Amino acid sequence: MKFTANIREFFGETGNLAEFTGRFFSIGIKPRFEIKELFNQCYLIGYKSLPLIALTGFIMGLVLTMQLRPSLVTYGVESQLPVMVGIAIVREIGPVITALIFAGKIASSIGAELGSMKVTEQIDAMEVGGTNPFKYLVATRVLATTMMLPVLTVMGDAICLFGAYIGVNIRSVTSFHLFFTQVFHSLSFGDLLPAFTKTFFFGFAIGIVGCYKGYNSTKGTQGVGNSANSAVVLSSVMIFLIDLLAVQFTDILGLN
């Protein structure tokens, strides 16, 4: 009985999220645009996330290189370390780790902020005041996450590669120029394009899930906490699902 109820709840929630996404496309991206709020959100969501993305990216690059080295030494291909690290970072680790860190920081923040506004009737007050809260709160945040995550991913990749360069130089000496020449020679258009494209979808998923959870928050402060928590969980799951679909899609296109 409980299992059936859970299944029904799952499909109900999926339907509501799809309807919320449809609402974004039907009214969220039509004039009048909230340009000032969009730039404000880009600053808060993008710029303010950069230190965290940079720190985690640097550590990830460093650790990945240090973990890979022993295996490559065993097979006598230590010189291929920059190539392996470069492909791994640019194709998969960079976009996914950046998106997960971003989801942890931004989806929870959006979920809590909108949830708090919902339970304190600030969203109703906005509507009564003649401002469309969906356009002002949801559309701006979803557009900001969609635009900012690809930028953060490019920066995160660069810092991650720098971390990898430091990692390579812990046990051996490789020049900066040689390291990055090896990395870029190993990468092709087919590596960069799918990896970069999927970050738009990651960003969109994080924004829409965070907003959906916050906008439909209930039950007072407990509801706000639940919104923030479930926004992170659901957006993280969505990232992996999108990643899975992206890899299938690029495989069909022959880009893998």
Added chain:
Amino acid sequence: MEAVIVIEHLYKRFGANVVLNDFSLEVGKEENVVVLGKSGSGKSVLIKCIIGLLRPDSGTIKVFGENIPDLNHEELDRMRTKIGFLFQGNALYDSMTVRENLEFSLRRHWIGFSQQKIDGLVMEALENVGLPHTVEMMPAELSGGMLKRVALARTMILQPEIILYDEPTTGLDPVTAREIDNLILKLQKKYHTSSIIITHDMNCVKNTADRVALLLDGKCYAQGKYDEFERSTDQHIKQFFE
């Protein structure tokens, strides 16, 4: 007296819970109507239907002759410039200063206004409620009474013709509650507004009501002057005075 709000045969239910059941009421120009009722009787639902935050199941809510449930988004936004709404919990934007809270609606409706004009309107609204010094403060820095007065200033800044008050004195001490009552009357006299005040605070009813309507079982059970209500022998009315 010319009616600015005419509600007829209003029905609203949430699942099996029937909240408004054939509710009818009229509000005249420059009249203060207090809707009295127990907690959970549907008072807030009623004014949320009037402002268009909730859609009634059936019935009409005519404001200045236009039926609210029939209006589209643009028409509703235009109508809302004529209707102010004071939320029970104030609903000030807590990430904005008092000035930004007051400017928010102003900038959207009166786009052509210069910054100087907007500043003037903000200060006038705050002076009306006696709080010009709070203009750069955050809502978190204000007391309960101050929050209510700032919320009232925000409600008044578009100079609406109708104001809907959702329990304006709930949670306030008797002295501050009395100040809010006086402020409601002062602003009504100054701007010639019509009001629906939702409350179960009998002091607020006594101080502000031109007419009282009792909401019971989803219907407008009784209407009359405060004195008539006070003298009433009806069991349902008497319990509010005990």
